[in-house]
Amino acid sequence: MKSLRKDYYNPFFSHIYVEEAVQDHLRTKRILQRFPDANVILIGHYKDVFCRKGQNYILQQQSQNLILAAKQGSLIYEGAPVCQNFGNENFYYTSCIMNCIYDCEYCYLKGMYPSGNIVIFVNLEDIFAKIRHHLKEHPMYLCISYDTDLMALEQITGYTEEWITFAKEQSGLMYSGTMPLKIEIRTKSADILFWQRHTPIPGVIYAITLSPQAVIDACEHKTPSLHQRLASVKEAIRRGFPVRLCFDPMIYCKNWEQQYGEMLRQVFTEIDMDKLENVSVGTFRVSQDYLKKMRKNQPQSAVIQFPYQNDNGVYHYSRELTHQMEGFLVDSLTKKLPKDKIFLWENEEKT
Amino acid sequence: MIYIVTALYAEAHPFITRFQMKKDSSHTRFQVFLNREANLCLIISGTGSVPSAAAVSSICTEYGTGPRDFLLNTGICAQILSERETPYSAGNPCRTGQIFLCSKIREQVTGRTFYPDLLYRHRFAEAQIITGARPYEKSIPAVTRTDEFLLYDMEAAAVYQAGSYYFGPHQMSFLKIISDNGNPEHVTSEQIEHLIHRNMDSIADYIASLQTILQEACQDELLAKTHREETLHTEHQPESFQKESLLKELEQLCDDLHCSRTMAQSLRQHIRYCILSGVDYASVLKAMYQEGKLPCRDKREGKQCFEELKKRLL
Numbered sequence: 003m004k005s006l007r008k009d010y011y012n013p014f015f016s017h018i019y020v021e022e023a024v025q026d027h028l029r030t031k032r033i034l035q036r037f038p039d040a041n042v043i044l045i046g047h048y049k050d051v052f053c054r055k056g057q058n059y060i061l062q063q064q065s066q067n068l069i070l071a072a073k074q075g076s077l078i079y080e081g082a083p084v085c086q087n088f089g090n091e092n093f094y095y096t097s098c099i100m101n102c103i104y105d106c107e108y109c110y111l112k113g114m115y116p117s118g119n120i121v122i123f124v125n126l127e128d129i130f131a132k133i134r135h136h137l138k139e140h141p142m143y144l145c146i147s148y149d150t151d152l153m154a155l156e157q158i159t160g161y162t163e164e165w166i167t168f169a170k171e172q173s174g175l176m177y178s179g180t181m182p183l184k185i186e187i188r189t190k191s192a193d194i195l196f197w198q199r200h201t202p203i204p205g206v207i208y209a210i211t212l213s214p215q216a217v218i219d220a221c222e223h224k225t226p227s228l229h230q231r232l233a234s235v236k237e238a239i240r241r242g243f244p245v246r247l248c249f250d251p252m253i254y255c256k257n258w259e260q261q262y263g264e265m266l267r268q269v270f271t272e273i274d275m276d277k278l279e280n281v282s283v284g285t286f287r288v289s290q291d292y293l294k295k296m297r298k299n300q301p302q303s304a305v306i307q308f309p310y311q312n313d314n315g316v317y318h319y320s321r322e323l324t325h326q327m328e329g330f331l332v333d334s335l336t337k338k339l340p341k342d343k344i345f346l347w348e349n350e351e352k353t
Numbered sequence: 354m355i356y357i358v359t360a361l362y363a364e365a366h367p368f369i370t371r372f373q374m375k376k377d378s379s380h381t382r383f384q385v386f387l388n389r390e391a392n393l394c395l396i397i398s399g400t401g402s403v404p405s406a407a408a409v410s411s412i413c414t415e416y417g418t419g420p421r422d423f424l425l426n427t428g429i430c431a432q433i434l435s436e437r438e439t440p441y442s443a444g445n446p447c448r449t450g451q452i453f454l455c456s457k458i459r460e461q462v463t464g465r466t467f468y469p470d471l472l473y474r475h476r477f478a479e480a481q482i483i484t485g486a487r488p489y490e491k492s493i494p495a496v497t498r499t500d501e502f503l504l505y506d507m508e509a510a511a512v513y514q515a516g517s518y519y520f521g522p523h524q525m526s527f528l529k530i531i532s533d534n535g536n537p538e539h540v541t542s543e544q545i546e547h548l549i550h551r552n553m554d555s556i557a558d559y560i561a562s563l564q565t566i567l568q569e570a571c572q573d574e575l576l577a578k579t580h581r582e583e584t585l586h587t588e589h590q591p592e593s594f595q596k597e598s599l600l601k602e603l604e605q606l607c608d609d610l611h612c613s614r615t616m617a618q619s620l621r622q623h624i625r626y627c628i629l630s631g632v633d634y635a636s637v638l639k640a641m642y643q644e645g646k647l648p649c650r651d652k653r654e655g656k657q658c659f660e661e662l663k664k665r666l667l
Contacts, residue, residue, distance in 0.1 A: 011473060012471060017471050019468070056517060056521035058523050065473075256630070304626060309626055
């Protein structure tokens with residue numbers, strides 16, 4: 003019998019917590035206008051709500067609320083060792099939104115954050131100012147959609163558009179003929195209209211994550227299907243947007259070879275591989291502290307309960323399985339792409 | 354179990370009647386009423402922060418509360434009327450007898466603020482509440498008059514703080530009914546009982562929803578567990594690996610592999626993954642026993658055998 007349980011939950015964003023300091027901020031007002039029926043609760047600091055003890059991340063994801071706040075302290079961070087820099091120096095990331103509307107079981111956010119609610123920092127101008135300051139000294143490769151899926155929240159925030167505008171403004175400043183600011187926007191969203199509403203900007207790369215449909219069904223809840231993502235990629239490429247395909251994280255299942263083989267068959271059929279910026283490949287890996295929390299939060303999740311191997315505080319598949327899975331994908335991709343366009347996470351090396 | 358905390362007997366009486374609760378006379382320090390079939394337990398704390406925190410702590414320790422329990426603090430409160438409406442105020446004119454679900458609780462003495470989760474649908478208006486140390490009186494300038502619509506009580510912040518030792522913010526709700534706006538001396542027990550009684554249908558509906566949610570959560574867990582056990586039994590598992598003997602068999606397997614503590618943990622994680630992902634680990638084990646690879650003679654052989662087992666499983 004179908005459960006009626008979901009009917010007991012408040013709809014998404016039924017409550018919006020707003021830091022008093024940003025209640026008059028333009029972005030706060032713009033976001034609130036999209037939710038005229040939401041109950042607005044004024045708060046002192048976002049951590050008063052986001053960092054409460056004993057929260058249930060999984061339950062909160064059933065009825066996510068928004069928290070609008072000002073980002074203070076560090077506004078940009080140096081890239082983490084488990085992330086790829088694609089050969090770029092001065093690799094940074096920033097976190098203007100924390101948490102995601104998608105519900106991927108393997109997502110490290112479930113181990114990193116104490117709450118399933120979404121924090122939107124409205125003071126983008128401070129982050130932009132910090133980046134401008136860095137750009138006076140050196141070019142930057144900046145990932146802006148790590149701790150969220152920025153494009154999936156575009157209807158609510160309009161942040162992707164703001165970042166594109168910002169990147170365009172910086173393009174006048176050149177370092178030895180290279181773009182001063184390269185930004186990566188990682189997403190699983192498949193909003194075809196986005197490509198129709200915007201124009202490609204040099205230095206803004208869209209990194210779209212693809213997974214076999216079986217993995218999407220099992221682990222990537224609330225995300226677009228593989229078919230939808232491919233249709234979106236196709237449209238982006240057709241309109242000249244720089245696209246990176248991310249086969250990362252690869253997720254093990256008993257018939258992974260068949261599943262990933264079928265996914266690649268669809269990719270090669272649908273996508274003009276010559277027009278891709280590049281691709282990234284990497285099997286699932288996560289820090290031990292995050293996995294510990296994720297296992298506690300999701301005791302029924304096979305992908306989380308997989309017996310990963312721990313090396314230096316990072317859980318990953320065994321070396322043998324990693325080589326098999328990544329090797330299979332890289333070998334298949336090599337038939338369609340030059341090797342220098344295929345990036346493997348391991349050792350940050352090109353294949 | 355849903356634990357209901359009220360400060361006064363007059364607040365509790367409509368619940369005791371409505372849910373046919375019986376007094377648990379084993380408690381001497383606080384009055385406790387139970388309806389075990391309905392999974393309801395009510396405790397009367399007395400007025401103020403210390404009594405209410407003590408009552409919550411007492412009942413939660415006594416009954417050993419857990420993730421499938423809920424704490425509901427209910428009772429009367431005062432209203433602090435705003436001078437004017439703000440864009441974020443509730444906007445409704447306040448009146449005696451109206452019930453509110455608290456979305457924000459401020460402890461007056463410390464200035465600390467607490468936010469119970471508001472995950473579940475309900476039909477109450479929502480409001481913020483200030484918890485003070487003494488009854489709210491208009492004549493006492495103890496509470497700053499603000500532009501916001503606010504409630505005032507003497508327990509909510511303490512119940513939240515004491516409850517936080519046992520419950521998450523998704524397991525606590527605070528329902529308050531306005532009895533006055535700063536003239537508590539005029540509020541009688543009969544009036545309090547009447548105010549609670551007037552709102553009892555909507556409170557009972559909310560409790561019924563919570564009961565169903567908690568029950569479904571338990572059933573979901575049970576179903577998931579049962580499904581795994583059925584899968585084990587009907588599809589993959591020989592008699593020896595049925596539910597009741599799983600732990601025992603795992604223990605035996607650890608012995609047969611001469612597992613170290615780390616190996617045993619890894620083995621359990623492998624089996625857990627196999628169960629969740631539907632891998633027929635029992636057939637693999639059966640084959641290894643039949644091939645004479647299990648049981649192992651010593652630790653060295655055990656290590657080799659464990660490596661082979663892992664390869665066969667994944």
